[in-house]
Amino acid sequence: MAARTIGLLSLAWVALGTLLSAQMVTLETIAIVPMAADLVRASGSHAYVAAGRTLTIVDIRDPSMPKTRGSVALDEPVYGLAVADSKGYVANGLRGFAALDLSNLDAPKVIGALKTPGEAVRIALTGSRALVANRMSGVQVIDVSTPQTPVALGSYYTEGYTRDVAAAGPFAYIVDSTRDFAVVDVSKRGEPRSLSTQELTGQTALVAVRGAGLSTEPPNVYVLGGGVLQVFDLTSPSTPKKVTTFKISERSQAIAVDGTIAYVAAGSDGLQIVDLSNPEAPVGAGSYTKSGAVRDVAVSGELVLVAAVSPPGVHILRKTR
Numbered sequence: 121m122a123a124r125t126i127g128l129l130s131l132a133w134v135a136l137g138t139l140l141s142a143q144m145v146t147l148e149t150i151a152i153v154p155m156a157a158d159l160v161r162a163s164g165s166h167a168y169v170a171a172g173r174t175l176t177i178v179d180i181r182d183p184s185m186p187k188t189r190g191s192v193a194l195d196e197p198v199y200g201l202a203v204a205d206s207k208g209y210v211a212n213g214l215r216g217f218a219a220l221d222l223s224n225l226d227a228p229k230v231i232g233a234l235k236t237p238g239e240a241v242r243i244a245l246t247g248s249r250a251l252v253a254n255r256m257s258g259v260q261v262i263d264v265s266t267p268q269t270p271v272a273l274g275s276y277y278t279e280g281y282t283r284d285v286a287a288a289g290p291f292a293y294i295v296d297s298t299r300d301f302a303v304v305d306v307s308k309r310g311e312p313r314s315l316s317t318q319e320l321t322g323q324t325a326l327v328a329v330r331g332a333g334l335s336t337e338p339p340n341v342y343v344l345g346g347g348v349l350q351v352f353d354l355t356s357p358s359t360p361k362k363v364t365t366f367k368i369s370e371r372s373q374a375i376a377v378d379g380t381i382a383y384v385a386a387g388s389d390g391l392q393i394v395d396l397s398n399p400e401a402p403v404g405a406g407s408y409t410k411s412g413a414v415r416d417v418a419v420s421g422e423l424v425l426v427a428a429v430s431p432p433g434v435h436i437l438r439k440t441r
Contacts, residue, residue, distance in 0.1 A: 143395045145406040147437040153186050157427035162420035163203045170198035190226040200243035209250050211240035219267035234270040236260045246287035253285040274311040288329045295324035303357045315358045322346040330377045344372050366402040378419040385414040411435045
């Protein structure tokens with residue numbers, strides 16, 4: 121009995137130590153931009169907000185006094201959005217892929233487009249390549265080195281409906297409706313090369329990556345779905361190692377990873393924050409529920425931007441930890 125008691129006390133101390141060492145994050149609202157908002161991305165001192173077919177730029181150089189700048193209408197709803205170097209890249213539904221010039225804050229414009237098979241729903245960037253997840257036809261690899269004339273390089277077909285794609289360096293990470301998690305080499309021109317595919321337990325809806333390019337640690341990939349966050353060690357892309365699972369909201373619909381902290385947009389469950397500094401033992405690091413249902417989230421330095429429905433708009437939050 122004494123040994124059992126000591127063992128239980130030891131486990132309790134380990135759990136308490138893990139909780140105390142977590143990077144707890146608290147957030148305060150510093151401004152709300154009243155506007156329709158389905159997606160939000162941040163780059164430098166600007167936010168990019170998509171609602172339906174419209175993309176709008178918001179100046180957040182003074183986050184307490186955000187200013188709405190120009191907007192541009194696309195042919196189809198903006199289902200996926202990535203921003204880099206004053207360019208925007210859009211998964212544009214049945215129209216496929218679109219490239220935007222965002223350098224003029226007051227007059228963003230479409231500068232290139234490429235029809236992809238199926239319905240473009242997600243997008244990721246790696247170098248000069250855009251990876252477009254098409255619901256029924258896999259992932260298209262597109263050369264965007266000249267965004268005015270994007271060039272299709274190859275495709276990777278998934279067994280089920282493609283749900284999400286993330287990218288880091290030469291690799292793409294893909295999840296589909298058959299619960300497959302695939303790692304694909306997209307560095308070469310032509311058809312991407314499959315490195316590994318494994319069927320996961322539970323649903324697979326979202327995928328995100330952390331640690332790419334950091335010599336001190338291997339990349340970690342996170343797969344969300346069905347109320348579970350699964351953590352994978354991608355030290356060897358051909359043999360991903362599942363490290364652990366972590367209970368998360370079943371309403372999770374977007375994730376932004378900032379260093380070792382993940383911010384999860386969880387619909388009516390608000391914004392959930394997870395400390396991933398120890399991949400083997402993720403820890404809840406806070407939440408934010410003052411904005412009603414949360415549709416999307418982006419991080420820019422000390423700012424966390426939330427696309428929310430109550431009150432509707434982009435809620436600009438500041439980390440106070």
